[in-house]
Amino acid sequence: MSGIRINRFAGLLPSLLLSLFIVGLFIAGLLMTRVTQAKPLQLTEVAPDVYALIGPMEQRSAQNLANNANFGFIVTHDSVLLIDSGGTLLGAGDIESHIRTVTDKPIQLVINTGGQDHRWFGNRYFAEQGIRTLTSVKTQADQNARRNSQIESTSALTAASWAGTDPQPATAVVSETTELTIGGLQIELIPVGPAHTGGETLVWLPEHKVLFSGDLVYTGRMLGIGPQSQHRDWIAAFDTIRQLAPQVIVPGHGQPTDLSGAEKDTYDYLVFLRSEVGRLIDAGEEMSAVSRIDQSRFSYLEVYEQIHGRNAQQVFEQMEWE
Numbered sequence: 001m002s003g004i005r006i007n008r009f010a011g012l013l014p015s016l017l018l019s020l021f022i023v024g025l026f027i028a029g030l031l032m033t034r035v036t037q038a039k040p041l042q043l044t045e046v047a048p049d050v051y052a053l054i055g056p057m058e059q060r061s062a063q064n065l066a067n068n069a070n071f072g073f074i075v076t077h078d079s080v081l082l083i084d085s086g087g088t089l090l091g092a093g094d095i096e097s098h099i100r101t102v103t104d105k106p107i108q109l110v111i112n113t114g115g116q117d118h119r120w121f122g123n124r125y126f127a128e129q130g131i132r133t134l135t136s137v138k139t140q141a142d143q144n145a146r147r148n149s150q151i152e153s154t155s156a157l158t159a160a161s162w163a164g165t166d167p168q169p170a171t172a173v174v175s176e177t178t179e180l181t182i183g184g185l186q187i188e189l190i191p192v193g194p195a196h197t198g199g200e201t202l203v204w205l206p207e208h209k210v211l212f213s214g215d216l217v218y219t220g221r222m223l224g225i226g227p228q229s230q231h232r233d234w235i236a237a238f239d240t241i242r243q244l245a246p247q248v249i250v251p252g253h254g255q256p257t258d259l260s261g262a263e264k265d266t267y268d269y270l271v272f273l274r275s276e277v278g279r280l281i282d283a284g285e286e287m288s289a290v291s292r293i294d295q296s297r298f299s300y301l302e303v304y305e306q307i308h309g310r311n312a313q314q315v316f317e318q319m320e321w322e
């Protein structure tokens with residue numbers, strides 16, 4: 001009898017191992033799914049060796065790692081220049097993994113185009129590799145000012161994917177238009193704004209005529225006007241873009257475009273909204289009247305339904321004090 005028992009127990013061992021193996025496969029499968037879901041960024045070469053990583057136009061989530069925005073990188077003859085570092089630590093790693101599908105060259109510099117989370121929350125990931133982080137004085141001030149409030153909201157929205165994120169503002173700053181040469185490539189950092197936030201920093205490649213505009217330009221998606229936005233100055237900042245005469249603009253959100261595309265989806269909307277709201281204020285109307293503004297001309301833009309009413313309220317609130 002006891003021999004049989006031993007045999008039965010011995011028979012259990014392989015099936016236990018098999019079960020463990022299956023559970024292991026299941027966990028590995030989950031992890032693989034996670035990795036797959038963590039790669040919604042779409043890689044596009046907008047000029048020779050100049051790449052855009054186009055993020056999804058949805059809210060931050062555990063799946064998109066708060067990389068719901070565009071990023072960019074340029075491969076020079078000896079290194080890589082990265083534009084914006086992602087919305088979480090995991091998001092920063094995801095951006096690097098996309099770069100590694102193109103080149104093994106080291107990243108030499110990270111530029112932050114703005115103070116919104118996805119522009120800089122991944123800085124620490126690169127700083128720990130000894131990579132410099134650079135932005136403008138105004139953008140850095142915005143990063144410092146809104147760090148805690150943005151940590152609160154982004155950590156809640158990204159849940160488990162927030163793990164390890166410790167947002168560090170850029171450590172080096174420029175206060176005016178600054179030319180840099182990196183790996184033989186000439187770039188210009190151009191501080192503008194306040195616009196969408198307290199101060200955006202444009203990255204201009206004069207040889208390629210490519211502009212990384214950060215959140216100064218949105219395409220295909222309705223731009224968001226928040227309490228930190230200054231829409232009158234945002235409109236004025238477009239003059240800087242026009243003077244550059246870019247052939248390609250990589251916007252903060254949406255597909256790469258040209259100047260007329262940027263004007264259609266961003267500039268025209270800002271001008272339209274300010275003139276409509278201005279009319280109501282001149283007529284002595286209350287804020288509630290903004291719901292009567294017919295914004296349907298821009299209803300082709302993604303997230304229109306969720307955002308257009310709030311945008312109008314925000315413009316009204318500010319214009320009352322202009």
Ligand SMILES: [Zn+2]
Binds near residue numbers: 069252
């Ligand atoms: Zn943004």
